[in-house]
Structure formats: structure tokens, C-alpha cells
Amino acid sequence: MDNYQRKGAALVLCAPSGSGKTTLSRRLLVKYPRLSFSVSCTTRPPRPGEVEGRDYFFIPPERFKERIERHYFAEWAKVHGHYYGTPMESASMAMEEGKDLLFDVDVQGAAQLKNTLPGAYFVFILPPSRQALEERLRRRASENDESIRLRLSNALCELKEAYWFDAWIINDDLDQAFITLCAVYECACISPPLRPNFLQQLIGEFQEFK
Numbered sequence: 001m002d003n004y005q006r007k008g009a010a011l012v013l014c015a016p017s018g019s020g021k022t023t024l025s026r027r028l029l030v031k032y033p034r035l036s037f038s039v040s041c042t043t044r045p046p047r048p049g050e051v052e053g054r055d056y057f058f059i060p061p062e063r064f065k066e067r068i069e070r071h072y073f074a075e076w077a078k079v080h081g082h083y084y085g086t087p088m089e090s091a092s093m094a095m096e097e098g099k100d101l102l103f104d105v106d107v108q109g110a111a112q113l114k115n116t117l118p119g120a121y122f123v124f125i126l127p128p129s130r131q132a133l134e135e136r137l138r139r140r141a142s143e144n145d146e147s148i149r150l151r152l153s154n155a156l157c158e159l160k161e162a163y164w165f166d167a168w169i170i171n172d173d174l175d176q177a178f179i180t181l182c183a184v185y186e187c188a189c190i191s192p193p194l195r196p197n198f199l200q201q202l203i204g205e206f207q208e209f210k
Contacts, residue, residue: 006194008095010117011035011185012103014110014162015125016155018136020171024125025104027178028185035185038091038101041067044082075105075112080150084109088116100189107161114164121188123181124165127155128172 015021029035041057043064052058064083068076074092076085086103094101095117103113103120113120127133133155137148162168167184171177192199 005098006189007119007196008097008099008101009185009188009191009194010091010095010101010103010113010120011188012105012110012113012117012120012122013125014105014107014122014158014165015171016127016133016158017151018133018140018155019125019127020136020174020177021104021125023174024169024171024178024181025102028181029102031182032100032185035100035102036094038086038094038103040084040086040105041073042082042084044080044084074116075109077106077108077112079106079108080154086113091117100185107158110165111161119191119193121167121184121191122165123167123169123184124162125177126159126162126168126170128170130155132172 013021013025025037029037037054039053039055039057041059041064043059043061046052046056046058050056061083064076064085067073067085072087072089073085074088076083078084084106086105086109091101091103103109105113110122114122127136130152134148134152137143137151143151169177169180169184
């Protein structure tokens with residue numbers, strides 16, 4: 001890699017279901033053409049409007065488990081009864097080529113990416129309150145009471161992991177949360193690990209001048 005060219009940034013987003021992560025992610029991808037969505041594999045069926053290869057790679061559970069055995073994934077987890085996983089090779093190659101990637105994963109997956117993607121930046125999207133999160137889930141009109149209770153229970157487990165993330169964004173106001181997320185992404189793009197050779201080369205130039 002050219003010493004002046006930086007490696008791709010990895011921005012990892014986590015949030016309890018209903019916190020607005022998907023909406024914020026889509027807005028971020030529109031604003032920054034350099035940023036691409038890291039497409040994960042999943043065993044769940046497609047939701048209305050989802051496209052194979054754009055939103056997810058939809059595969060059967062048997063194939064997913066085979067890929068786990070082959071260490072195909074940078075991270076994987078079972079969430080709400082379905083498997084999700086990030087292909088390792090495609091993500092690593094993209095970042096070596098200088099492409100920025102946005103990862104939308106749960107906290108289990110984020111913890112694994114902490115080990116497999118050094119230099120990644122981890123962001124947790126927080127609801128302003130438990131009540132606000134429940135109201136957002138109910139407004140979807142696609143969740144029954146049992147499903148909402150499960151998601152709120154899972155949210156508690158996820159929130160207990162938020163302490164180790166690099167940034168927290170409280171999504172009380174969507175526009176303000178988006179402004180903050182943009183600032184976090186731009187910060188991630190100037191992280192020193194993305195230009196591992198530049199400083200060493202620059203110091204060498206100064207030493208030669210002496």
C-alpha cells in the first residue's frame with residue numbers, strides 16, 4: 001500500500017432493536033459515497049423490500065454452519081433464532097484497498113470484530129429511555145406483545161455491553177444523532193492505524209535532512 005494512501009476505516013454500529021440504527025446507517029451511506037455497507041450472511045427469510053446481495057446474503061442454516069466450521073466469518077452470532085455473520089475475506093480485502101465499511105451487527109458480533117478487525121471504531125446507538133424504545137417498537141405495528149417483550153429483554157443484555165464501545169450516540173433527536181454519527185465517522189477516518197507507514201516515512205525524511 002502507498003504510504004500516503006490510508007487503509008479503509010471500519011465503522012461498527014450496534015443498538016437495541018428499535019433504536020434507529022438502520023435509519024441512521026442509510027443516511028450515512030447516502031452522505032458518504034466512499035462508505036459501503038458490509039453485507040452479512042443470514043439464515044432468516046428476507047423482509048419486504050430487502051434485496052439479495054444488497055441487504056444480506058440469505059442462506060440456509062446448514063450452509064451457514066458449514067461456513068462457521070471453515071472459519072469463513074469475521075464474526076457470527078445467533079440472534080432472535082437466526083444466524084448472522086460477516087464474511088472475513090471480502091471485508092479484509094476491501095479495507096486493504098482503502099474502502100471504508102459500515103458494519104451493522106449485534107453486540108456478540110461486535111465483540112468478535114474487536115479481535116478480528118484491529119483499528120475498527122465501535123459505536124453504540126442508545127434510546128433515550130426504555131419507554132421511548134417500547135413506543136418505537138409498538139409503532140412498527142409488526143411486533144406482537146411477546147416479540148416486544150423479547151426485544152426489550154434483549155435490549156437490557158445489549159446495553160450491559162455498551163461500556164466498552166468507543167462512542168455512544170443517544171438517539172433522542174434523529175437529526176442531531178445523525179450529525180453526531182457523521183462526526184464520529186469522520187474521526188474514524190483519520191485514525192493513525194489507517195496510515196501505519198506514513199509517520200515512519202515522514203520521520204525518516206526529516207532524519208535524512210539532518
